Amino acid sequence: MTSTNAVPRAGADLSRLSLNQATTKYADLETVVAECVRAGIPGVGLWREPVAEYGLARSAALVRKAGLQVTSLCRGGFFTASDPGERAAALEENRRAVDECAELGTSVLVLVSGGLPAGSTDVDGARERVADALGELGPYARERGVRLAVEPLHPMFCSDRCVISTLDQAVDLANRFPADQVGVVVDAYHVWWDPNVYRAIERAGERIASYQVCDWVTPLPADVLLGRGMMGDGCVELARLREAVERAGYDGPIEVEIFNQELWDTAPRQVVDLTVERYLRHVW
Amino acid sequence: MTSTNAVPRAGADLSRLSLNQATTKYADLETVVAECVRAGIPGVGLWREPVAEYGLARSAALVRKAGLQVTSLCRGGFFTASDPGERAAALEENRRAVDECAELGTSVLVLVSGGLPAGSTDVDGARERVADALGELGPYARERGVRLAVEPLHPMFCSDRCVISTLDQAVDLANRFPADQVGVVVDAYHVWWDPNVYRAIERAGERIASYQVCDWVTPLPADVLLGRGMMGDGCVELARLREAVERAGYDGPIEVEIFNQELWDTAPRQVVDLTVERYLRHVW
Numbered sequence: 001m002t003s004t005n006a007v008p009r010a011g012a013d014l015s016r017l018s019l020n021q022a023t024t025k026y027a028d029l030e031t032v033v034a035e036c037v038r039a040g041i042p043g044v045g046l047w048r049e050p051v052a053e054y055g056l057a058r059s060a061a062l063v064r065k066a067g068l069q070v071t072s073l074c075r076g077g078f079f080t081a082s083d084p085g086e087r088a089a090a091l092e093e094n095r096r097a098v099d100e101c102a103e104l105g106t107s108v109l110v111l112v113s114g115g116l117p118a119g120s121t122d123v124d125g126a127r128e129r130v131a132d133a134l135g136e137l138g139p140y141a142r143e144r145g146v147r148l149a150v151e152p153l154h155p156m157f158c159s160d161r162c163v164i165s166t167l168d169q170a171v172d173l174a175n176r177f178p179a180d181q182v183g184v185v186v187d188a189y190h191v192w193w194d195p196n197v198y199r200a201i202e203r204a205g206e207r208i209a210s211y212q213v214c215d216w217v218t219p220l221p222a223d224v225l226l227g228r229g230m231m232g233d234g235c236v237e238l239a240r241l242r243e244a245v246e247r248a249g250y251d252g253p254i255e256v257e258i259f260n261q262e263l264w265d266t267a268p269r270q271v272v273d274l275t276v277e278r279y280l281r282h283v284w
Numbered sequence: 285m286t287s288t289n290a291v292p293r294a295g296a297d298l299s300r301l302s303l304n305q306a307t308t309k310y311a312d313l314e315t316v317v318a319e320c321v322r323a324g325i326p327g328v329g330l331w332r333e334p335v336a337e338y339g340l341a342r343s344a345a346l347v348r349k350a351g352l353q354v355t356s357l358c359r360g361g362f363f364t365a366s367d368p369g370e371r372a373a374a375l376e377e378n379r380r381a382v383d384e385c386a387e388l389g390t391s392v393l394v395l396v397s398g399g400l401p402a403g404s405t406d407v408d409g410a411r412e413r414v415a416d417a418l419g420e421l422g423p424y425a426r427e428r429g430v431r432l433a434v435e436p437l438h439p440m441f442c443s444d445r446c447v448i449s450t451l452d453q454a455v456d457l458a459n460r461f462p463a464d465q466v467g468v469v470v471d472a473y474h475v476w477w478d479p480n481v482y483r484a485i486e487r488a489g490e491r492i493a494s495y496q497v498c499d500w501v502t503p504l505p506a507d508v509l510l511g512r513g514m515m516g517d518g519c520v521e522l523a524r525l526r527e528a529v530e531r532a533g534y535d536g537p538i539e540v541e542i543f544n545q546e547l548w549d550t551a552p553r554q555v556v557d558l559t560v561e562r563y564l565r566h567v568w
Contacts, residue, residue, distance in 0.1 A: 116519050120519065121519045121520065121521050122521075123476075123477070123519070123521070127479070154439060154440065155438060155439045155440070155477040155478070156438065156439070156440040156504065156508075158477035159477070159500055159502050159518070159519045160502045160503070165477050165478070165479060166478075166479060166480075168479075168480075169479040169480075172479075192407075193407070193439040193442035193443070193449050194439070194449070194450075195411070195449060195450060195452075195453040195456075196450075196452075196453075216443055218443050218444045219444070219507075220440065220504075220508055221506075222505075222506040223503075224440075224504055224508070234443070235400050235404065235405045235407070235443045236405065237405050237406075237407070
C-alpha cells in the first residue's frame with residue numbers, strides 16, 4: 001500500500017479527530033479552538049504550559065463553550081530521577097497535572113516517563129522507578145477521574161526522555177496496576193517500526209487510552225524531536241494501525257500530534273485544513 | 285553502575301578485541317594493521333570499500349602477514365528492493381561479498397538488511413524480502429565457509445537502512461535457516477534500549493556471529509549515523525551485555541565499531557590507544 005494512492009474510505013468523517021495543540025505550536029489557544037470549530041474538528045489535545053499561560057479555568061471555559069472535547073493533557077511523567085527531592089517534586093508536579101486534567105474535563109494524562117539520570121547506565125533501575133511512581137499516583141488520579149496514560153517513546157529517546165520504549169513494555173507496566181488507573185498511549189510515530197506492534201496492540205486492549213498519529217519521515221532533522229511528518233508524508237501504515245487499535249477495542253479520539261518546524265511556520269488555518277484532508281485520506 | 289567508576293576486571297586482556305576499521309575511518313589499511321599490531325589488538329573488522337581500494341588479495345596478504353584475524357567483513361545486505369533488477373543486482377553484490385570474506389579468511393559477513401523502498405509503506409513486505417534473500421544466499425555462503433550475520437539496527441534506521449529492528453526479530457529470521465548459514469550480530473549500540481534484550485540474547489545462543497561495542501551518547505548529531513560514542517562516554521551497560529552474550533555461548537571476537545566525526549578527526553594512534561583503555565575498563 002502506498003500512501004499516494006490512498007483515498008478516504010467511504011463513511012470516514014471527522015467525528016473522532018482531535019487536534020493536539022502542539023501541531024500548531026505558535027497559535028494561541030483561542031486560535032486553536034476557533035480553527036477546530038471552523039474545521040469541524042470535535043476534539044483538542046492540550047499542553048500544560050500554554051494552558052497555564054492562558055489560565056487553567058479560562059482554558060477550560062473556552063474549550064467548553066466552544067463545544068470541544070479535551071481528549072488529553074500533555075504531559076506528566078519524568079519519573080526517573082533517583083534523587084529523593086527531585087523524585088518528590090516530580091510526583092507533586094504530576095498530582096497538579098492530574099488536577100488540571102480534572103478541571104479541563106479530560107480523563108487522559110499523557111506520561112513521558114523520563115530518561116536516564118545524568119551519568120547513569122542503570123536502565124532497569126530507571127524503569128522500576130517509573131513503575132513505583134505509577135503505583136503512587138494511580139489512586140490519586142482515579143479519584144479524580146483521570147487515567148495515567150503511559151506513552152512508549154521511540155527507542156531513540158530512551159536515554160534522555162523515556163525509558164519506556166515499546167508498546168509491549170508499556171502494556172506490561174500498565175498491567176501491574178488497575179486498568180482504570182493506568183493505560184497506554186499508542187502513538188503511530190513511536191511504534192510503527194516494531195515487528196511486534198500488532199500483537200502488542202491486541203494485548204493492550206482496554207489499556208489503550210489514546211491513539212495519536214503523524215508520520216515518520218527521513219532524513220531526521222538535527223533536532224530529532226522535530227522529525228515528525230504530516231500524515232501521508234512518510235512511511236507509517238496509519239490506517240492499518242487504526243484498524244488494529246479498533247480491533248483491540250479502542251473507539252476513542254484520534255489525536256494528530258506533529259512536532260515539525262515547517263508546519264509551525266505555516267498559518268494555523270492552513271495546517272488545520274491540511275490535517276483534516278490528510279486525516280481523511282491516510283488514517284481512514 | 286556508573287561507567288566512571290568502572291575498573292578493568294582482573295584478568296581482562298586484549299585477546300578478544302577487534303578493531304573495526306570504520307573506527308579509524310580515514311586511516312589507510314596499512315596504518316590500521318600496523319596500529320593493531322603495535323597495540324596488541326589481535327583482530328580487525330574490515331569494510332569492502334577500503335579493501336577494494338587497497339586490493340582484495342593485497343589486503344588479505346597484509347592482514348595475514350601481520351598475524352591479525354579478520355573478524356568480520358562489512359557489509360552485505362540491502363535486500364529490500366522490490367524491483368526485480370535491483371534485487372538481482374543486490375544478490376549478485378552479496379555473492380561477491382561472500383567471496384571476499386572467503387579470500388580474507390573471515391566467516392562473518394555483516395548484513396544491513398535495507399530500508400523501505402522509496403514511497404513504500406509496506407514494512408512487512410520488505411522484511412519478507414530480506415528472508416527471501418537469506419534463503420537464496422545461505423547455501424552459497426555456507427559452501428564458502430561464510431555465515432550471513434543479520435544485524436538488527438536501531439529502530440531509528442528502520443525506514444531508510446534496515447527493517448530488522450530488534451534482536452528478537454533477527455533471531456526469528458535467522459531461525460528460519462540452518463545455523464551455519466545465518467547468524468546474528470549483537471551490536472550494543474543498536475540493542476541496549478530493548479527491554480527484551482537479555483532474553484533475546486539468551487534465545488540467540490549459537491546464532492550470535494559477532495558482538496560489537498560502542499556507546500550511546502546524546503544529543504544525537506545532525507547525521508544520526510555518526511552518533512556513536514567511545515565506550516564509557518555514554519549509557520550502555522557494555523559489561524553486562526558482554527556477560528550476557530557469553531552466557532549465551534559466544535566467546536568470539538568483540539569488535540569496536542564507532543562512527544564518530546570527532547574520533548575520525550583524531551590521530552589513529554590516539555584512537556587505538558583510547559580504544560584499548562576503554563575496552564579494558566568498560567567492556568570487562
